[in-house]
Structure formats: C-alpha cells, structure tokens
Amino acid sequence: xxxxxxxxxxxxxxxxxxxxxxxxxxxxxxxxxxxxxxxxxxxxxxxxxxxxxxxxxxxxxxxxxxxxxxxxxxxxxxxxxxxxxxxxxxxxxxxxxxxxxxxxxxxxxxxxxxxxxxxxxxxxxxxxxxxxxxxxxxxxxxxxxxxxxxxxxxxxxxxxxxxxxxxxxxxxxxxxxxxxxxxxxxxxxxxxxxxxxxxxxxxxxxxxxxxxxxxxxxxxxxxxxxxxxxxxxxxxxxxxxxxxxxxxxxxxxxxxxxxxxxxxxxxxxxxxxxxxxxxxxxxxxxxxxxxxxxxxxxxxxxxxxxxxxxxxxxxxxxxxxxxxxxxxxxxxxxxxxxxxxxxxxxxxxxxxxxxxxxxxxxxxxxxxxxxxxxxxxxxxxxx
Amino acid sequence: xxxxxxxxxxxxxxxxxxxxxxxxxxxxxxxxxxxxxxxxxxxxxxxxxxxxxxxxxxxxxxxxxxxxxxxxxxxxxxxxxxxxxxxxxxxxxxxxxxxxxxxxxxxxxxxxxxxxxxxxxxxxxxxxxxxxxxxxxxxxxxx
Numbered sequence: 294x295x296x297x298x299x300x301x302x303x304x305x306x307x308x309x310x311x312x313x314x315x316x317x318x319x320x321x322x323x324x325x326x327x328x329x330x331x332x333x334x335x336x337x338x339x340x341x342x343x344x345x346x347x348x349x350x351x352x353x354x355x356x357x358x359x360x361x362x363x364x365x366x367x368x369x370x371x372x373x374x375x376x377x378x379x380x381x382x383x384x385x386x387x388x389x390x391x392x393x394x395x396x397x398x399x400x401x402x403x404x405x406x407x408x409x410x411x412x413x414x415x416x417x418x419x420x421x422x423x424x425x426x427x428x429x430x431x432x433x434x435x436x437x438x439x440x441x442x443x444x445x446x447x448x449x450x451x452x453x454x455x456x457x458x459x460x461x462x463x464x465x466x467x468x469x470x471x472x473x474x475x476x477x478x479x480x481x482x483x484x485x486x487x488x489x490x491x492x493x494x495x496x497x498x499x500x501x502x503x504x505x506x507x508x509x510x511x512x513x514x515x516x517x518x519x520x521x522x523x524x525x526x527x528x529x530x531x532x533x534x535x536x537x538x539x540x541x542x543x544x545x546x547x548x549x550x551x552x553x554x555x556x557x558x559x560x561x562x563x564x565x566x567x568x569x570x571x572x573x574x575x576x577x578x579x580x581x582x583x584x585x586x587x588x589x590x591x592x593x594x595x596x597x598x599x600x601x602x603x604x605x606x607x608x609x610x611x612x613x614x615x616x617x618x619x620x621x622x623x624x625x626x627x628x629x630x631x632x633x634x635x636x637x638x639x640x641x642x643x644x645x646x647x648x649x650x651x652x653x654x655x656x657x658x659x660x661x662x663x664x665x666x667x668x669x670x671x672x673x674x675x676x
Numbered sequence: 677x678x679x680x681x682x683x684x685x686x687x688x689x690x691x692x693x694x695x696x697x698x699x700x701x702x703x704x705x706x707x708x709x710x711x712x713x714x715x716x717x718x719x720x721x722x723x724x725x726x727x728x729x730x731x732x733x734x735x736x737x738x739x740x741x742x743x744x745x746x747x748x749x750x751x752x753x754x755x756x757x758x759x760x761x762x763x764x765x766x767x768x769x770x771x772x773x774x775x776x777x778x779x780x781x782x783x784x785x786x787x788x789x790x791x792x793x794x795x796x797x798x799x800x801x802x803x804x805x806x807x808x809x810x811x812x813x814x815x816x817x818x819x
Contacts, residue, residue, distance in 0.1 A: 429682075429684075429685070429752070430683065430684055431775065431776055431805055432761060438763070442765045446788070449743070493745050493746070493748065494748065545716065
C-alpha cells in the first residue's frame with residue numbers, strides 16, 4: 294500500500310510571529326489549533342488524531358483536555374527536530390490510510406525567543422546526547438557550530454562561497470516582506486549579509502535562522518473526506534523520511550555534504566511519480582542558508598556541488614526557476630520548526646499566498662531537516 | 677573570578693576508558709574484538725558485526741584536516757574567553773574522526789588534507805581534553 298493521494302491538508306492556522314508572545318506554549322498551541330480546525334471547516338470534536346511536536350512540552354492529554362476531544366483514536370510523536378513536521382505528515386497519512394482515524398491535528402508552538410533559547414538545546418534532547426558528551430566539552434554544541442564544518446567542506450570541495458549563501462538570505466528576506474506576517478520586515482542586501490558578524494565561520498549572522506515565538510498547525514484528513522470540506526483540496530502525493538549515516542554525530546559522517554534528504558527525496562518523488570522539474574514552488578527547511586543549498590542538491594534540483602551555481606542566478610526568487618521559501622522561511626519569517634513551511638505550501642497551492650503567490654502553482658514540495666541530518670520531504674498537489 | 681565550567685555529560689560506563697585515557701595523555705579508540713572495525717565516538721555495539729566485545733587501543737594521534745570552523749559566538753558562557761577559536765574535524769589514521777580545537781596556528785593555515793597531530797590539555801585533575809596542532813607540511817610525522 295502506498296500513501297500516494299491518501300491524505301490531504303485540509304486546514305492551516307498560525308498565530309502572529311514575534312520575539313515575545315506573552316503567552317504560554319500551550320496557549321499558543323491551542324490558538325493555532327483552533328485556527329487550523331476552523332480553516333478546515335471542522336469542529337474540534339471532529340479531530341480523532343493528534344501529533345503534538347515531539348519535544349513533549351505539549352502532549353496529547355493537553356489537547357484532549359483543552360479542545361474537548363471526546364473520541365481521540367490516534368496519538369503519536371515524530372521527534373526528528375526540524376524534520377518533525379513533515380515526518381508528522383507521513384505519520385498522519387499512514388494512520389489515515391490504515392483506517393485508524395480521519396482528521397489528525399498537528400500543532401507546533403514555541404517561545405523560542407522569550408523562553409529557552411534554541412541555541413543550547415544540546416543537553417535537553419536525546420538526539421544530541423553523543424554530541425553533548427564528546428563535543429560540547431571542546432566547544433561544539435549549538436547547531437551553528439555543528440553544521441559549519443559541513444558548509445566549510447562544501448566550500449573547499451566545490452568552490453561554494455559565502456556570497457552564494459547571501460543570495461539565499463537576501464531572496465528569503467524579500468519574500469518575508471511580501472508575506473507581511475514575518476518577524477523581519479526590512480530589506481536585506483548582499484552587502485548587509487557580507488558585513489554581518491561571524492557566528493561560526495562560514496556562517497554569518499544572516500546565515501542563521503531566527504529564534505522566535507508563535508505557533509502553526511495543520512489538519513491532515515483523508516483525501517476522500519477532504520472533498521466535502523471547506524477548502525480547495527491539497528493532496529499529499531508523495532512523502533518520505535530519510536536518515537543520514539552517523540545520525541548522532543556529524544563529525545563521523547563519511548560524506549559531510551550529504552543529508553538524509555536524498556533518501557527521503559527518492560521516496561517522495563517516486564511515490565508522487567514526478568521529478569524535480571515538475572515542482573512549481575518549494576518550501577525548503579532553512580535553519581541555515583547552507584542547509585537550503587545542500588538540500589537543493591540532495592533533492593535533485595541540481596548535482597552535488599552545483600548548489601552555489603543554482604542559487605546564483607536568482608533561481609529561488611518569484612519568477613525564478615524554483616521559487617523557494619515564499620513566506621520568508623526560518624531565516625526571516627519565524628522559526629516554527631518548519632510548520633510555517635507546510636502552511637505556506639498549502640496557501641500557495643490554494644492560491645492564497647498574497648503578494649508572494651507563485652502564479653499557477655499546482656505542485657509543490659516542502660522539506661524538513663532535523664538536528665544531525667534527518668531529512669523529510671513531502672510533495673503536495675492541488676486537486 | 678572563578679571560571680565557568682565546561683558543559684559535561686553525566687558519567688557513561690560505555691565511555692569510561694575514553695575519559696580515563698585522555699587523563700593519561702592517550703586517545704583511546706574502540707576496536708571490535710570480533711571483526712576489528714575501529715569505531716568512535718564510544719558506543720556499546722559494533723554496527724558491522726553486532727559484537728559487544730571491544731578492546732580499547734591508543735590512537736597514533738596522527739591525522740589530516742577534513743574540515744573546520746572558527747567559532748565567534750560562544751553559545752555557552754564557558755567559552756567566552758576563548759573566542760575566537762578554531763575547531764578542526766580530523767581524519768585520524770585509524771579511520772575515524774575527532775572534532776578538536778586547533779592550537780598554535782590560525783585557520784588561514786588550514787586546508788583539507790593538511791597534517792595534524794593530537795595533543796592533550798589538562799583542565800583539572802578529573803578532566804583532560806584533546807586538541808590538535810598542525811604538522812609542518814614538509815615535516816614527516818613520526819608515527
């Protein structure tokens with residue numbers, strides 16, 4: 294049994310994004326959840342499956358208690374860091390296809406700026422245990438510090454430059470301004486990027502994603518039932534999860550320039566029966582500019598080593614070869630663990646993306662990237 | 677003023693010989709008794725043959741630069757005073773890697789494949805950590 298066209302994204306919801314929400318993570322979760330359920334034209338009581346974000350700050354019991362879910366038949370977590378949200382789409386589609394449940398709520402919320410900063414989660418997450426034990430003592434613990442050697446290796450092998458990373462940061466900021474619901478609202482130039490302070494060389498400040506407060510949620514329903522719901526159908530045509538070699542320590546990975554994304558992409562493209570050339574719009578997990586560039590290669594939009602040349606000619610902008618992160622991404626909209634990427638792709642395919650709408654978008658791709666290289670890919674189509 | 681302590685994980689019996697070795701000025705690596713595969717970081721099981729039987733061997737401490745980064749933002753207060761510092765991903769001769777600070781050289785002197793060797797820095801009676809220094813390119817390393 295394939296998950297091809299078994300699930301559909303029927304509802305999306307967001308709170309405002311900020312650096313100080315003034316509300317609890319649970320409250321934010323519930324606000325975005327209610328918005329997504331209403332967007333689908335459902336009532337909270339229709340939700341019979343939940344996949345809370347896998348950091349265990351909010352659990353299924355909280356959702357049952359607050360939303361009054363009287364018939365919850367399915368709950369799971371997909372704790373793959375930034376790959377969690379797209380992994381949850383696969384998990385929800387599988388549960389729906391198996392007949393376990395009909396409408397799965399997937400919410401993500403965080404006070405990533407005003408609460409605990411994301412940068413030093415190393416001692417809180419079991420996925421970071423090996424790094425916490427053997428690398429944190431010498432000063433390698435935050436994601437910027439752990440991923441920088443991957444980017445440096447890519448630069449040395451393939452001639453990729455910081456200027457290429459700037460291209461991604463600047464284009465993403467332009468999209469955030471068009472989106473209007475983004476934390477960053479002033480233009481960014483290549484010169485701004487190149488003169489921003491170094492965090493972990495080669496990463497400068499504007500290569501790094503935001504730390505933000507807010508929430509985003511989706512409802513995944515059976516593609517059949519989606520026909521009767523309020524919104525145009527956005528169907529999950531392909532989805533996949535892939536894990537890299539040496540998933541607990543990047544240092545030991547034979548090829549530092551490859552992520553689990555390549556495995557996930559083969560699965561998702563194969564299931565959907567489409568190729569990278571068919572994709573109209575892409576929302577690519579952008580915790581760091583380089584991670585976008587690397588995924589473009591692993592996804593097959595270009596060959597390994599050609600990511601720099603691919604982004605150089607404006608390919609990622611509106612009207613370019615592959616309009617990417619049309620909402621402003623984690624770099625300039627907000628760090629919602631990539632759930633904002635899923636929300637944006639749905640809006641693009643419904644034609645609701647406002648000033649950043651990709652004209653005629655029918656087929657789109659969204660990715661997640663988890664802490665040490667886990668990759669998830671989903672392909673959605675308007676149907 | 678008392679210095680801020682480095683972030684350290686709770687003791688892990690699977691890795692005790694590694695930390696003991698550092699205190700004695702040796703970089704101890706796990707070698708599978710059954711199939712001979714060398715692995716790092718320390719863990720209980722050989723992924724090649726699934727044997728728990730392991731012997732600990734000292735690394736020759738010679739290696740080559742695989743990649744690097746220069747840290748300009750500390751994220752943890754223990755490293756504020758060391759900024760900026762360079763971390764080198766080192767391909768050890770035994771076929772595994774370490775991620776260690778570079779001493780006595782700057783990042784502009786680094787390139788993929790450049791020779792380094794591992795040195796040991798005593799932090800306290802309980803803790804010694806590995807670092808690396810560049811081996812001059814014309815100098816044959818003593819293995």
